[in-house]
Amino acid sequence: MRQLAPDVRLRKMVLADLPAVMAIEHQAFSNPWSTEMVRKELTQDWSTVLVVEESSPAGWQLRAFAIFWLVADEIHVLNVATDGAVRRRGFGRQVMEAVLATGKTQKCRLATLEVRRSNEAALALYNSLGFRAVGMRPSYYQDNREDAVIMILDL
Numbered sequence: 001m002r003q004l005a006p007d008v009r010l011r012k013m014v015l016a017d018l019p020a021v022m023a024i025e026h027q028a029f030s031n032p033w034s035t036e037m038v039r040k041e042l043t044q045d046w047s048t049v050l051v052v053e054e055s056s057p058a059g060w061q062l063r064a065f066a067i068f069w070l071v072a073d074e075i076h077v078l079n080v081a082t083d084g085a086v087r088r089r090g091f092g093r094q095v096m097e098a099v100l101a102t103g104k105t106q107k108c109r110l111a112t113l114e115v116r117r118s119n120e121a122a123l124a125l126y127n128s129l130g131f132r133a134v135g136m137r138p139s140y141y142q143d144n145r146e147d148a149v150i151m152i153l154d155l
């Protein structure tokens, strides 16, 4: 994992982050998770939510987050998003690298995720991290019946 810039920090999400995480979630997805769904992740032993923050004159600003499960020896990434105003500045990569580093520390064998077939930005991010497409779930997403690409990475 690359060194973070001095004005960037990574940490686990806490309840007080919920409004900032939900603001990004609503901006990022046509079919966003509910506040209750995200809140529940904070209570599950197997779930972790990581956030990346950047220092600004107004204080630390939440820029990106990732939600993942650690089950047996696998990491499953459920949700990743970057604030729409600061995309393409490396926050998505940094939070994903932290997810994968956690998996390695926990001696996981594999990381898996699903991504919409049309999501070029996310596909490019995951490919650049070493994920490879291993299959398809046809009509997986209920809102528009879009296919999901199943991706895995050997850790």
Ligand SMILES: CC(C)(COP(=O)(O)OP(=O)(O)OC[C@H]1O[C@@H](n2cnc3c(N)ncnc32)[C@H](O)[C@@H]1OP(=O)(O)O)[C@@H](O)C(=O)NCCC(=O)NCCS
Pocket: 028, 029, 064, 079, 080, 081, 082, 083, 086, 087, 088, 089, 090, 091, 092, 093, 094, 114, 115, 116, 119, 120, 121, 122, 124, 125, 126, 128
């Ligand atoms: C996917 C997402 C999380 C990427 O976050 P980000 O902070 O903008 O990504 P980064 O700046 O870390 O980009 C890392 C790499 O991903 C790829 N990438 C990111 N955005 C891209 C885009 N719009 N087009 C093509 N490649 C892109 C590039 O390879 C990029 O590296 P580079 O900038 O050195 O070329 C962000 O676009 C997002 O929140 N999208 C909406 C939510 C979403 O689709 N989440 C994924 C669900 S599976």
